[in-house]
Amino acid sequence: MAGIMFSCIDCGLIVPALFVGERELDESKHIRAQLKTPDGKRPSIFLRYKESDPDKGHIKVYPGCLKVSSGHKNITVTSESTTEDIIRTALKKFGIDDSDPSRYRLIEVLLDKRVSERTLAHNDLPWELIKNCRKESLRQNQMTRYYLQQREDPHGPSISLFVGNFPTGLSQGQYEKILLDIISTENKWVRFDVIYYENGVLVLDFSSADKAARVFNILKDAVFDDKHLLVLLLPNIQPHMIPENTTPLLVFVNVKSGGCQGLNLTTSFRKLLNPHQVFNLENGGPLPGLYVLGNVPYYKILACGGDGTVGWVLLCLDNVGQDAICQSPPLSILPLGTGNDLARVLRWGPGYTGGEDPFSYLRDVIDAADIKLDRWTVIFHPNEKEQDDVNVAIANDTNSANTNEDTTTIFVMNNYFGIGIDADISLDFHQAREEKPDKFNSRYGT
Template identity: 45%
Template structure:
């Protein structure tokens, strides 16, 4: 990176013309910014992640001394994120910052590679009161090559320091950079899993943000994109002008959405304890935004997940991914199960008798399986009309793969079972479970689903015509 200072009378356009004579690419990458005419102080901030969690600042400093041989006279730990196993280093020497940056990339601690991000200094006091900057997260692995292209496009349209690549350190470096900004919005470019990742990180760090409840917009790059559909951002990105996307985010409406906590407490002990003695598996907590499925729905997700792990290079388009879902679904058509005999359900302290089903699904948003309306639109005096901010989940059953296909084709709805705010599910045997598309086999035991913390602020694309694109 080259840094040049313009003369007081020099025109920016003339400098750009001179650079263009040498290289058009260099001209496109040139950025101009204003700095205060004051004595400069060398201060480089590096975010270092991948460290062991829940250590003290002194323990992190000792690890960095051992692994990176940091010079404590020019390097200090300015922030510690214990739960995430990350620190921010403040360095007063450019050469030492460069050395640490390069060394971290080749360093592992407890067999886990470290990651490093240069953190820009945001002068929050200089931001106008009516200004609401945009923090952009891009998952370059989502949407084939579209994620990577969007990363470059947004870095051209915005200050590059506003745009963060999620594969390098996750969402935390971005939230740390904006931690002192009084008001900002977030744009997440990725699938529903990426959105859940960012919302989970926001929940963990919101107490350290001046703007503790930023509103979140979605540019859907995944396969299902159910949350993006509900918030009117569409079924998936198909090459729209990135500038028009930024305008849509600016004009979007703020809405609230429930999030849910799922406590998984297995009764059976886990294998692999010391001396061959089995130990109880500790309770596990996961967060849910969209839906949670038990049985056939989760089994299909699990088969898809295994297929993607075997050949990840083939899963780079929504069309191929949906084709794999259809294939694994066809293989399950003739299978018969009795899920209702393997599960007990309690809703708001009341036992609920389950019908004969193969899949049980808890839905928070009115879109499931790439846009299907599982609950249905028919009026029903037994239940309230579902909303994403009503503090309620809808419980629906499906009888098998054929029923699921009919729901996704718009020919049928699921079997309405219950609606409530607190659920206890008892698993009598190990069955497949999926939360927001992430599947696994859950051992027998108790599962409790309840509302999680405050509702999150989401951005819903406005129905009004965009007015700012031509201005």
């Protein structure tokens, strides 16, 4: 147990003044004999990080959006090192010819179920903060990273809020009235950057960080039509911020697919990549990620989920493609679904079991060859002739306009080819799941 010490505290008392306190257990004595308390209550055992040198250590600082070719840098810190000291040292190590640390900030990023950020004050003592974090939660400490970032956004002052869960198909004026009734006119945005009418989603641009934060806090607790609004603060990524000879990867994870292994994958990919590249599809689906990379000329997508997840991502690409610079980015699959038929046909494997190294999937994405996927749009609409029930029109153009939204139904089909026993099993599986879906909620149940 080198580097770890045990502590016990009376978990039955919740008032701080009544705490028995923490004491380090003696490794040479039997643990049970050391867990007796004066009042007979059962104590708890906590793992506490044991500092090899409580007055000095190292902090990993990542370059954030800075245009540098290197990864993180290890910065030696002491109990008296301020955020400003760390920024100054990091600038030198990254080879940035800028001696003014006031133009930069150090961001603490927690990579948990959701990515949360906190800007450290220039007089904060990061080493003390790290020690306190390690004392309270080893997991939180392992999930925390530090980024160096310019205070002035080099690609402009625009701040974007993604707002969803509105009714679909309303006009811009109707959406504006709903929003202003919630946030008031004094907090009005600069402009609607985009409206996804078919999804009930808006992206609002603000020029003031304070106003954007104020609106975010209002909307995150707002309800409309008995639905809680979804609001996300989106990163602003522009092409000139991406280093040369670099292909960004956009990762979508459906945490509910298959055996619900997506949460662990989300954590793993946020450690391996910039956390802003990894999107949990529970939070707004694919649209936030596709919007963030809308101005990037070329990128790749990794969809972690089943065949339905892949179809969902492709359908959203159809909706936003006409506004994006890269309209058809290559899409790879990490199969998490119950059937994963499409993933098998495209040779991405039968399914993720949890024992594979996520880093190996990133290598596969780099090495994979691009192939075309046959996709069709099927439009059902009423025929003017009374004797015909329906007329079916099939078109290769997945961006076909819906000119009669009240009566027309559109389906998009992703076509691929299987023969023999593989196709027979897939058909039987599909029909069985349609009949009894509750019995097919994981690969192990099939």
